Every structure is written in structure tokens, then in C-alpha cells.
Amino acid sequence: xxxxxxxxxxxxxxxxxxxxxxxxxxxxxxxxxxxxxxxxxxxxxxxxxxxxxxxxxxxxxxxxxxxxxxxxxxxxxxxxxxxxxxxxxxxxxxxxxxxxxxxxxxxxxxxxxxxxxxxxxxxxxxxxxxxxxxxxxxxxxxxxxxxxxxxxxxxxxxxxxxxxxxxxxxxxxxxxxxxxxxxxxxxxxxxxxxxxxxxxxxxxxxxxxxxxxxxxxxxxxxxxxxxxxxxxxxxxxxxxxxxxxxxxxxxxxxxxxxxxxxxxxxxxxxxxxxxxxxxxxxxxxxxxxxxxxxxxxxxxxxxxxxxxxxxxxxxxxxxxxxxxxxxxxxxxxxxxxxxxxxxxxxxxxxxxxxxxxxxxxxxxxxxxxxxxxxxxxxxxxxxxxxxxxxxxxxxxxxxxxxxxxxxxxxxxxxxxxxxxxxxxxxxxxxxxxxxxxxxxxxxxxxxxxxxxxxxxxxxxxxxxxxxxxxxxxxxxxxxxxxxxxxxxxxxxxxxxxxxxxxxxxxxxxxxxxxxxxxxxxxxxxxxxxxxxxxxxxxxxxxxxxxxxxxxxxxxxxxxxxxxxxxxxxxxxxxxxxxxxxxxxxxxxxxxxxxxxxxxxxxxxxxxxxxxxxxxxxxxxxxxxxxxxxxxxxxxxxxxxxxxxxxxxxxxxxxxxxxxxxxxxxxxxxxxxxxxxxxxxxxxxxxxxxxxxxxxxxxxxxxxxxxxxxxxxxxxxxxxxxxxxxxxxxxxxxxxxxxxxxxxxxxxxxxxxxxxxxxxxxxxxxxxxxxxxxxxxxxxxxxxxxxxxxxxxxxxxxxxxxxxxxxxxxxxxxxxxxxxxxxxxxxxxxxxxxxxxxxxxxxxxxxxxxxxxxxxxxxxxxxxxxxxxxxxxxxxxxxx
DNA sequence: AACCTCACG
DNA sequence: ACGTACGTGAGGTTG
Numbered sequence: 001x002x003x004x005x006x007x008x009x010x011x012x013x014x015x016x017x018x019x020x021x022x023x024x025x026x027x028x029x030x031x032x033x034x035x036x037x038x039x040x041x042x043x044x045x046x047x048x049x050x051x052x053x054x055x056x057x058x059x060x061x062x063x064x065x066x067x068x069x070x071x072x073x074x075x076x077x078x079x080x081x082x083x084x085x086x087x088x089x090x091x092x093x094x095x096x097x098x099x100x101x102x103x104x105x106x107x108x109x110x111x112x113x114x115x116x117x118x119x120x121x122x123x124x125x126x127x128x129x130x131x132x133x134x135x136x137x138x139x140x141x142x143x144x145x146x147x148x149x150x151x152x153x154x155x156x157x158x159x160x161x162x163x164x165x166x167x168x169x170x171x172x173x174x175x176x177x178x179x180x181x182x183x184x185x186x187x188x189x190x191x192x193x194x195x196x197x198x199x200x201x202x203x204x205x206x207x208x209x210x211x212x213x214x215x216x217x218x219x220x221x222x223x224x225x226x227x228x229x230x231x232x233x234x235x236x237x238x239x240x241x242x243x244x245x246x247x248x249x250x251x252x253x254x255x256x257x258x259x260x261x262x263x264x265x266x267x268x269x270x271x272x273x274x275x276x277x278x279x280x281x282x283x284x285x286x287x288x289x290x291x292x293x294x295x296x297x298x299x300x301x302x303x304x305x306x307x308x309x310x311x312x313x314x315x316x317x318x319x320x321x322x323x324x325x326x327x328x329x330x331x332x333x334x335x336x337x338x339x340x341x342x343x344x345x346x347x348x349x350x351x352x353x354x355x356x357x358x359x360x361x362x363x364x365x366x367x368x369x370x371x372x373x374x375x376x377x378x379x380x381x382x383x384x385x386x387x388x389x390x391x392x393x394x395x396x397x398x399x400x401x402x403x404x405x406x407x408x409x410x411x412x413x414x415x416x417x418x419x420x421x422x423x424x425x426x427x428x429x430x431x432x433x434x435x436x437x438x439x440x441x442x443x444x445x446x447x448x449x450x451x452x453x454x455x456x457x458x459x460x461x462x463x464x465x466x467x468x469x470x471x472x473x474x475x476x477x478x479x480x481x482x483x484x485x486x487x488x489x490x491x492x493x494x495x496x497x498x499x500x501x502x503x504x505x506x507x508x509x510x511x512x513x514x515x516x517x518x519x520x521x522x523x524x525x526x527x528x529x530x531x532x533x534x535x536x537x538x539x540x541x542x543x544x545x546x547x548x549x550x551x552x553x554x555x556x557x558x559x560x561x562x563x564x565x566x567x568x569x570x571x572x573x574x575x576x577x578x579x580x581x582x583x584x585x586x587x588x589x590x591x592x593x594x595x596x597x598x599x600x601x602x603x604x605x606x607x608x609x610x611x612x613x614x615x616x617x618x619x620x621x622x623x624x625x626x627x628x629x630x631x632x633x634x635x636x637x638x639x640x641x642x643x644x645x646x647x648x649x650x651x652x653x654x655x656x657x658x659x660x661x662x663x664x665x666x667x668x669x670x671x672x673x674x675x676x677x678x679x680x681x682x683x684x685x686x687x688x689x690x691x692x693x694x695x696x697x698x699x700x701x702x703x704x705x706x707x708x709x710x711x712x713x714x715x716x717x718x719x720x721x722x723x724x725x726x727x728x729x730x731x732x733x734x735x736x737x738x739x740x741x742x743x744x745x746x747x748x749x750x751x752x753x754x755x756x757x758x759x760x761x762x763x764x765x766x767x768x769x770x771x772x773x774x775x776x777x778x779x780x781x782x783x784x785x786x787x788x789x790x791x792x793x794x795x796x797x798x799x800x801x802x803x804x805x806x807x808x809x810x811x812x813x814x815x816x817x818x819x820x821x822x823x824x825x826x827x828x829x830x831x832x833x834x835x836x837x838x839x840x841x842x843x844x845x846x847x848x849x850x851x852x853x854x855x856x857x858x859x860x861x862x863x864x865x866x867x868x869x870x871x872x873x874x875x876x877x878x879x
Numbered sequence: 880a881a882c883c884t885c886a887c888g
Numbered sequence: 889a890c891g892t893a894c895g896t897g898a899g900g901t902t903g
Contacts, residue, residue, distance in 0.1 A: 532900095532901080534899090534900055534901070535900080535901055535902080536882085536883055536884070536900095536901080537883090537901075537902075538901090555882090555883080556882085557882070557883085557902095560883085561883085561884085562883080562884065562885085563884085563885080583884080583885080584885090586899095586900090587884085587885060587886070587898095587899085588886090590898090590899055590900075591885085591886070591897095591898060591899060592886085594899095595898075595899075614896080614897095615895065615896065616895075617894080617895060617896095619888085619895065619896075621895090621896060621897075622887095622896085622897080623897065623898090624897095625897085625898080626886085626887080626896080626897045626898065628886095628887060628888075628896075628897085629885090629886045629887035629888085629896075629897070629898085630886080630887075631886060631887080632886090632887075633886085633887080637886075656888095661888095661894095713893090713894090714893065716894070717893045717894045717895095718892095718893070718894065719893075720892060720893055722891075722892055722893075723892060723893030723894095724893075726892085726893075727893075783890095784889090784890055784891095785890070785891065785892075788890095788891090788892070789892075789893095792892080792893070792894070793894075795894090796893090796894045796895080797894080797895095799894090800888095800894065800895065803888095804895095831887075831888065832887085832888040832895085832896090833888065834888080
């Protein structure tokens with residue numbers, strides 16, 4: 001069998017992988033995307049080529065000949081970003097752990113080592129494949145040496161392959177001549193100067209004609225065009241030097257032998273442990289069973305009533321337990337862990353002796369007796385438990401983990417185990433698929449048992465590390481006093497739901513359809529063709545190519561057809577306002593009219609979900625459906641609020657904070673002017689206008705007030721001149737002037753914002769008034785944009801987050817007050833700075849008092865909190 | 880699944 | 889020179 005040698009251009013592939021994959025870190029904060037990408041590419045080629053030998057070449061860090069020589073020639077070679085730099089030693093170690101030989105030599109580039117090795121390999125009778133992201137290596141192609149260049153585009157990875165003939169076909173020169181082409185045209189990225197004025201076209205033409213640089217010079221009189229001739233004459237020395245630089249050395253010292261490069265067992269213990277630390281789960285799967293030392297819990301199944309009683313009785317005497325509850329249809333399971341790896345699994349599948357009520361009662365009892373009962377997502381189980389805001393033993397693992405790092409997308413047991421116990425467990429997603437469901441035929445599957453076992457075990461194991469971390473970050477009060485009670489308020493809102501008049505909603509939708517069809521016809525007529533107006537792609541082509549409208553702006557994939565673009569040309573073409581209206585109406589129809597209708601339950605109410613572990617700032621999020629983005633700004637959309645109705649005998653009371661974020665800013669910054677303005681209950685936007693424009697309050701025009709309002713908003717968002725200029729449609733210079741003047745008038749605000757950015761940089765996170773943290777990894781990024789973003793986040797998060805804390809407190813207190821007093825009125829919705837109460841008519845005044853009281857006193861700030869309350873027979877009227 | 884667009888605070 | 893306002897969720901199209 002023929003021997004095959006696979007050579008990998010380490011730096012080049014690592015580089016490709018780094019830029020090809022989104023930023024990624026393991027739980028230690030080590031960047032890992034380049035290493036993962038590299039390994040994936042390597043495995044892909046190993047599988048495709050099935051080589052007998054393998055080696056990877058790297059540049060050594062020391063500056064090499066080429067770069068030293070031209071370090072000043074064309075600026076400096078771009079240093080690699082830190083996020084990539086830290087991954088270089090990692091991939092080397094991983095490869096070494098896999099027994100893959102590395103070729104590295106001071107004074108030689110990876111290119112030179114690859115070139116030399118490929119020549120040696122070919123001479124020794126190998127078929128040679130070189131994998132690189134770099135076209136420079138094409139000069140190494142022969143009939144036996146193939147250069148393979150993987151390219152990532154959308155769709156996946158495509159590989160360009162080059163034997164000698166392929167180079168000739170694509171570039172019209174042989175691999176050796178390719179060097180001369182490069183000597184003429186130069187290569188900025190490689191600091192090869194080339195000959196000025198000669199680009200790829202001319203270079204190729206000259207080399208096709210003269211074969212080499214030297215020969216072209218020898219026949220300088222025949223060189224055309226004139227510019228090339230003159231420059232070649234003048235810069236010939238530079239050309240010779242460029243050729244030298246462009247030539248890959250084929251006589252470099254090679255430290256490894258073919259014997260060493262022989263492909264052996266990649267899947268070593270060391271490699272396994274390294275990959276585990278890198279948290280490359282998918283790659284770990286390649287390792288054989290022996291290496292898969294997956295941690296397993298010992299599950300003991302209990303179906304006997306007496307035994308169950310006994311276990312729960314004994315458990316109740318202990319301090320801590322971890323529990324997992326799973327329900328599907330009529331069956332229900334409970335996993336319980338109190339120590340070690342032993343997990344009891346109680347099931348009431350079908351006709352067991354254990355019942356659902358029994359198990360919930362037992363769990364409830366544990367909450368009364370034990371110090372800590374740990375579970376994930378406790379809110380999902382509250383309907384069956386009697387625990388309440390006062391229950392001290394509730395330990396919600398998901399909530400605790402969210403507070404410690406609110407940036408994660410999931411808080412499942414495997415995430416918790418990895419982050420707080422350094423354990424790599426198979427995830428729910430890995431254990432469950434279509435072939436392996438959680439439950440089949442009413443019986444909990446092996447995968448299901450495993451998952452529940454892990455959940456109970458991890459929940460208990462996580463109590464200490466999570467508590468310690470919360471204490472260390474001084475977030476225990478936030479957890480106990482705000483988040484746990486908030487969980488109950490959210491659960492109450494989910495259970496209550498909000499009444500929607502489905503008939504009125506249907507009528508609203510029907511009324512839209514008529515107008516949508518009219519608009520569609522007019523648009524087709526205007527465009528002179530029929531197309532899918534909902535497709536931005538088709539719409540862009542119709543508007544800016546077929547109809548040749550001006551004002552086209554491109555996005556990555558085509559033309560932008562966003563409102564900002566269309567509004568600019570709204571008055572020039574009749575089709576544009578039609579499209580804008582069409583967009584508006586179809587949005588209302590699909591997302592709201594039809595969308596909401598799908599969620600109306602048998603009780604004629606929509607029971608949306610309120611999520612507590614989603615946002616980075618501590619806000620609540622709303623899904624299935626989203627009840628926090630029901631239209632209000634435009635009248636037509638706002639009308640949909642007429643279908644949200646209180647029950648008979650009730651009215652809506654809607655209370656919202658007035659400018660809570662600006663008030664928070666006044667408090668946090670301690671700016672006396674701002675504080676004073678709020679103490680005096682002044683019109684804050686007019687006041688800002690007066691300060692910024694240097695005019696008396698009563699001379700502020702409406703335009704000036706509007707602009708000042710935008711500045712105030714901008715401050716909260718982490719102001720940029722660009723953003724403000726966009727919003728106000730003024731020049732960036734003008735916007736910058738507003739900002740400068742604002743900060744001159746409110747110096748403490750400036751100090752505060754700068755201070756937050758500083759804190760973010762030193763601590764890695766910023767905090768709210770109630771110690772909620774928001775980590776900002778972007779502040780450490782080497783990417784300008786990312787860092788900028790991080791700075792804005794550092795300015796915004798303490799403000800938005802503190803406001804979120806305050807309304808959570810108010811929400812909890814209002815909800816508890818209504819429950820304590822056993823009132824009929826109930827809290828239905830929270831929309832960031834607003835609470836909606838379905839208020840019994842007999843309780844109207846009392847509820848209003850409660851709202852005022854609890855909302856205004858939720859936090860004590862340097863400025864008063866102020867609220868607006870409205871009432872109505874529908875949400876529309878109450879706003 | 881990614882992108883665009885747009886609804887809200 | 890870079891290309892941006894902060895925080896969300898959903899529907900439609902397209903690959």
C-alpha cells in the first residue's frame with residue numbers, strides 16, 4: 001500500500017479556524033474557538049485522506065528572517081489578537097498529547113519546514129498532502145504533492161485542491177513560476193514588496209512570456225507595458241529580494257523522522273484530559289469507551305410505599321437535599337439525592353403504590369423540615385407545592401447560577417456541573433433524541449433516569465459552591481429578598497393569565513386583511529410585477545434594480561429595505577408608503593392578531609411565560625407569547641389593546657414609573673443638577689434642553705426639547721455621537737457638540753459613566769444598586785468594536801439593572817400585599833416599568849393606594865420615584 | 880439555523 | 889479606519 005503523508009500548516013489553519021468560528025471560551029475563560037476549529041479541520045482531513053503519516057508545522061515565535069527584514073518596510077506585521085495568541089500553545093500541547101510530531105525550528109517558517117518535508121516525503125515515495133489556508137504554498141505542488149486549501153463559506157467548508165496541473169490551469173503558470181509572479185506583484189500580508197505598479201495581471205503576463213524574473217530583466221527592452229518596464233528596471237533589486245523572500249526553502253533542517261510521523265493512537269489519556277478541560281464534548285466522543293469515564297450516579301428505584309415513607313422520613317432529618325421532578329401526561333417521577341452519588345428515584349408510572357399527590361406532599365414536607373432543598377427551575381413546580389415567599393429552604397439552582405453569571409443561555413445540570421464542580425456530564429440534549437425519548441409508553445427511559453439522577457445530584461452538590469459565590473459577591477440578599485419572591489410573583493401571573501376577547505381579536509384581524517389585500521394589489525401595480533413583498537431580498541431587487549429607485553443601501557446579503565432606508569425616499573415614490581403600511585399591517589396580523597389567538601386557552605385567557613434567567617441586566621422576559629411588546633406607539637397597533645379585558649366586575653389599573661432610568665441615573669451619579677430637577681418635579685427634558693442650549697426653561701422650543709430627550713436617552717444607552725446623530729438625523733459633529741455640552745452641564749454624570757467603565761475593566765463586571773452583577777468580557781477584547789460595545793454596556797447595565805431591581809421589588813410587594821389581604825384583585829403583567837392589575841371594583845381605591853405606596857417606596861433614592869396610574873375597561877383605555 | 884425586520888421598555 | 893446606540897421575542901424568508 002502506498003504511504004501517504006499529511007502535512008498541516010499549523011499557524012495558518014489555526015488562524016483560519018480563529019476567524020472562522022465565533023468567539024468561544026471554556027468555563028475558565030480560556031479562548032478555545034481556534035483550537036476547536038483546528039481539530040475539526042484536522043479530523044476532517046484525517047478521515048478524508050486516511051494518511052499513514054502526519055505532522056504539523058508551526059512558526060516559532062522568534063521573529064524570522066522575512067519579517068525582521070521588512071518589519072519597517074510596510075508598517076508592522078499585524079500582531080495576532082490576544083484571544084488567538086493564548087491558543088497557540090494550547091493546540092501544540094493537544095497535538096503533542098496525541099503523539100502528533102510538531103515541526104518547529106527557530107529561524108524557519110512553517111512554510112520552509114513544510115516545503116522541505118514535502119520534498120523529502122516525495123523522494124521517499126510518499127504521496128504528500130499539504131493542508132494550509134495560505135496560497136503561498138502553491139509553489140510546492142507537484143504531481144505527487146497536493147496542496148489543499150479549506151475555505152469556509154456559508155454552507156460549510158469547501159476545499160480547493162491543487163496538484164501541479166491545477167495550479168497551471170488556475171494561474172496559468174507552473175508552481176515554480178508562481179514564485180516569480182509573487183516576486184513581481186508582491187504580497188502585502190507577507191511583507192513582500194514586489195515591483196511597484198505591477199499587479200497580478202501584469203505579473204502573470206510577464207512570467208508567462210519570460211518564465212522568470214531574471215529572464216524578464218535580461219529582456220527588459222521587450223517588457224511591456226512601459227510602466228512595468230521602467231519599474232522593473234528601477235526596482236529590479238527589490239524584485240530579486242522579493243523572489244528570495246517568496247521562495248520557500250526546501251533544504252531546512254528537519255528534526256523529525258518519518259518513523260515519528262507515523263500515525264499512531266491519537267486518543268491518549270493525556271489528550272482526553274486536555275480536551276475535557278477545553279470542554280470539547282463533541283471531540284471527546286471520538287474516544288473509546290475506556291477513556292469515557294463518565295461520572296455515573298447510582299439510581300435506586302423505589303415503588304414501595306412503606307420504603308418511600310421511610311426514605312422521606314430519614315431525609316427530612318438531614319440538612320440538604322437535591323431534587324428533580326419530572327412530569328409527563330399522567331405520570332410523574334421524583335429523584336432525590338441527600339449524599340454521595342446515591343439517588344432515589346420514585347415513580348408513579350401507571351398503577352404503582354406511589355401517587356403524584358403523595359410525592360408532592362413529601363417534597364413539600366422536606367421544604368418545611370430541611371435547611372436547603374435544591375432544585376432547578378423551581379417556578380415550574382410551584383403549582384403543586386405549598387411553599388411560598390417565606391419558605392427559607394428554597395434553593396433554586398438556576399436562579400443562583402443566573403445571578404452569578406447572567407450571560408449564559410442555559411442553566412442546565414451539565415452547565416452547573418461544569419462551572420461549579422468541574423465535572424463534564426452528558427447534557428440532556430446528548431442523552432435525549434427522537435430514538436431515545438425521556439419517556440416511552442409511560443415508562444421513564446434509561447436516559448430519563450440518568451438525567452433526573454444527574455439533576456438531583458448536581459442540585460445538591462451545587463448548593464455550597466453557589467452559596468459561597470453568592471456570598472462572596474454579596475448577592476445573597478438579592479437572591480433571597482428579590483429573586484426568590486419574584487419567582488412567586490411571576491408564577492402567579494402565569495397561572496392567572498389575562499383575558500382576551502377572541503371574537504374581537506378575530507374581527508381586528510379580518511379588518512386588517514381587507515386593507516392588506518388592497519395594498520398588495522396597489523404595490524404590484526406600482527411595481528409592474530408580482531413578487532413576495534415579505535421577502536426583503538425580492539423587495540430589494542424590485543425596488544432598487546427593476547424600478548431603479550435611488551437611496552439603495554446594501555447589507556451583507558443584498559439591499560436593506562428597513563424603515564430607515566424606506567422613509568428617506570417615502571416622499572419620492574408612491575410605492576414606498578404603500579410598502580411601509582403593508583409591513584405595518586402584516587406585522588400586526590401575523591404576530592399579534594393571529595399570533596395571540598393561538599395562545600388563548602379554554603378559560604379565554606392567555607397564560608404567557610415570564611422568564612427570570614434570560615436577560616443580562618436582570619429584567620424579566622416574556623414568551624409564548626411575548627406580552628411585553630404589545631403595540632402602543634401607533635394608533636392602529638395600539639387598538640389591539642382593546643381586546644385585553646378585565647373580567648366582569650373588574651377594571652384594569654395600570655401603573656408605570658415615570659422616567660425611572662433617568663431617576664436612577666440621578667441617584668447613582670449624585671449629580672446635584674439632576675437631583676434638584678427631580679426634587680422640583682421639573683420637566684426633565686426641557687430642563688436638559690435649557691442647560692444644553694443655554695436658554696431659560698420657558699424659551700425651550702419643542703424641537704429643542706425633543707432633541708434633549710434624545711440626549712437623555714442616549715446617556716442611558718452609553719452615548720455615542722454616531723447613535724445620537726442617527727436618532728436625531730443630525731450630523732455627527734452636531735451630535736458630539738450636544739454630548740459635550742451635556743457633560744459640561746452634568747459633570748457628575750460624566751464621572752459616573754467613566755467610573756463604571758473603569759470598574760468594568762478592573763473587576764470584569766459592573767453592579768446595580770442591589771449588587772446584581774453584569775459581567776462584561778467584551779471590555780477585554782482586542783477588537784475595537786467589541787470593546788466599544790463593552791463600554792456602552794458598562795454605562796447602561798447599572799442603570800437598566802437598578803431599574804429592573806426596583807420594579808421587581810415593587811412587583812413582589814404589590815403581589816404579596818394583594819394576596820395577604822386576600823383581595824380579589826391580581827397582578828397580571830409586568831412590562832419593565834409598568835404593572836397591570838386586574839382590579840375588583842370594590843377594591844379600586846385600596847389597590848390604587850397599594851400601587852402608589854409600594855411602587856414609590858420600593859427603593860429609597862436621592863430623588864423621588866414617581867408613577868402614573870390609569871384605569872380603564874380595557875388595556876387600551878388604561879394606558 | 881441565520882438573517883432581516885419590527886414590536887415593546 | 890473601524891461601524892454602533894441599551895435590553896428583549898417573534899414571524900417570515902432563505903439556504
